[in-house]
Amino acid sequence: MVKIGIVGGTGYTGVELLRLLVRHSCVELTVITSRSEAGNRVADMYPNLRGYTDLCFTEPDEEALKQCDLVFFATPNGIAMKQAPALLAAGVKVIDLAADFRIQDLQIWQQWYGMEHACPELVPEAVYGLPELFREQIRDARLVANPGCYPTAVTLGFLPLLKTGVADLDALVADCKSGVSGAGRGANSAMLMAETGESFKAYAVAGHRHQPEISQNLARALGQDVSLTFVPHLLPMIRGIHATLYARTQDGVDLQALYEETYADEPFVDVMPPGSHPETRSVRGGNVCRIALHRPGDGDMVVVLSVIDNLVKGAAGQAVQNMNLMFGLDERQGLDLVGLLP
Ligand SMILES: NC(=O)C1=CN([C@@H]2O[C@H](COP(=O)(O)OP(=O)(O)OC[C@H]3O[C@@H](n4cnc5c(N)ncnc54)[C@H](OP(=O)(O)O)[C@@H]3O)[C@@H](O)[C@H]2O)C=CC1
Numbered sequence: 001m002v003k004i005g006i007v008g009g010t011g012y013t014g015v016e017l018l019r020l021l022v023r024h025s026c027v028e029l030t031v032i033t034s035r036s037e038a039g040n041r042v043a044d045m046y047p048n049l050r051g052y053t054d055l056c057f058t059e060p061d062e063e064a065l066k067q068c069d070l071v072f073f074a075t076p077n078g079i080a081m082k083q084a085p086a087l088l089a090a091g092v093k094v095i096d097l098a099a100d101f102r103i104q105d106l107q108i109w110q111q112w113y114g115m116e117h118a119c120p121e122l123v124p125e126a127v128y129g130l131p132e133l134f135r136e137q138i139r140d141a142r143l144v145a146n147p148g149c150y151p152t153a154v155t156l157g158f159l160p161l162l163k164t165g166v167a168d169l170d171a172l173v174a175d176c177k178s179g180v181s182g183a184g185r186g187a188n189s190a191m192l193m194a195e196t197g198e199s200f201k202a203y204a205v206a207g208h209r210h211q212p213e214i215s216q217n218l219a220r221a222l223g224q225d226v227s228l229t230f231v232p233h234l235l236p237m238i239r240g241i242h243a244t245l246y247a248r249t250q251d252g253v254d255l256q257a258l259y260e261e262t263y264a265d266e267p268f269v270d271v272m273p274p275g276s277h278p279e280t281r282s283v284r285g286g287n288v289c290r291i292a293l294h295r296p297g298d299g300d301m302v303v304v305l306s307v308i309d310n311l312v313k314g315a316a317g318q319a320v321q322n323m324n325l326m327f328g329l330d331e332r333q334g335l336d337l338v339g340l341l342p
Pocket residue numbers: 007008009010011012013014033034035036037060073074075076077079097098099147148149181182183184185186310311314315
């Protein structure tokens with residue numbers, strides 16, 4: 001059994017990790033931390049977990065976490081980088097759901113995250129946890145940087161198209177919408193129902209920290225830089241990301257066949273029949289990225305629709321997928337989840 005610690009067990013991604021891991025037959029939940037709920041039973045705070053765990057939240061304690069085989073950090077940016085060095089030195093593997101190890105260029109990371117990196121020496125070793133791109137490296141990794149939610153939907157949506165070399169790399173557009181759980185559970189008046197309900201808006205149009213992450217992914221996959229316009233929007237729903245991706249292409253390539261072939265062996269990417277319109281509710285609660293391709297008016301603009309659940313394929317589910325790879329387990333274990341309709 002793989003002994004698991006979760007730092008940040010009360011947040012949205014933390015409790016999503018718990019939902020997945022309590023039914024995973026190869027893991028033993030060992031430590032679940034929360035500073036605000038220390039001493040309280042996990043199942044008292046989250047009654048959906050009654051009957052699945054008797055654990056209590058504890059204060060984050062390095063010695064207790066060192067008894068684990070793997071620690072997930074489901075914490076704000078800047079926490080994992082302070083604790084990962086000691087855990088790794090003690091032989092504990094680490095998956096960070098935050099962004100501490102996602103960006104390889106430290107200058108870019110520091111510019112977007114507004115802090116000094118606490119362990120820059122570990123950044124080159126960290127493997128970006130998108131199995132569809134880095135599966136073999138993840139298998140051997142001690143430290144995995146779990147991708148951001150928007151970067152997961154956008155990277156998977158663009159990848160096959162760009163790899164063929166038929167798309168214009170200077171004019172990519174990612175028009176993305178997220179549910180409010182993407183902002184986390186912390187109190188934030190902008191996320192109140194009365195602020196978000198019956199309304200819809202773009203945000204961070206001038207620049208969002210996921211832009212350099214997506215650009216890094218695409219550049220690493222293609223071996224050259226791309227020019228990407230990324231605009232996030234906030235939708236009045238709880239879970240889900242819908243990415244509408246635009247690229248200008250040349251004619252002559254069967255893109256549907258290309259996407260189907262690229263993802264044929266991927267357990268968590270579903271390429272829908274031509275002309276489909278994937279809905280976020282079809283992936284709600286599931287660890288899948290559902291993709292559909294369009295070429296409006298048979299013109300040269302390709303529109304790719306890509307949807308995920310931000311808390312599952314966009315966070316906790318992908319983290320469990322990475323854990324399975326790191327411990328030689330079946331990648332699909334604990335992730336046999338069907339989206340919740342309606
Ligand atoms: N929400 C989403 O859709 C996604 C989130 N992520 C990333 O995952 C991480 C977690 O996100 P989310 O679950 O939404 O966040 P939440 O704000 O919902 O939860 C944060 C958790 O971290 C704990 N925490 C906060 N500060 C500290 C600290 N200094 N030391 C230890 N624990 C701390 C909190 O508990 P307590 O304060 O009680 O200790 C809480 O359990 C973030 O980095 C986020 O950016 C990534 C992809 C998608």
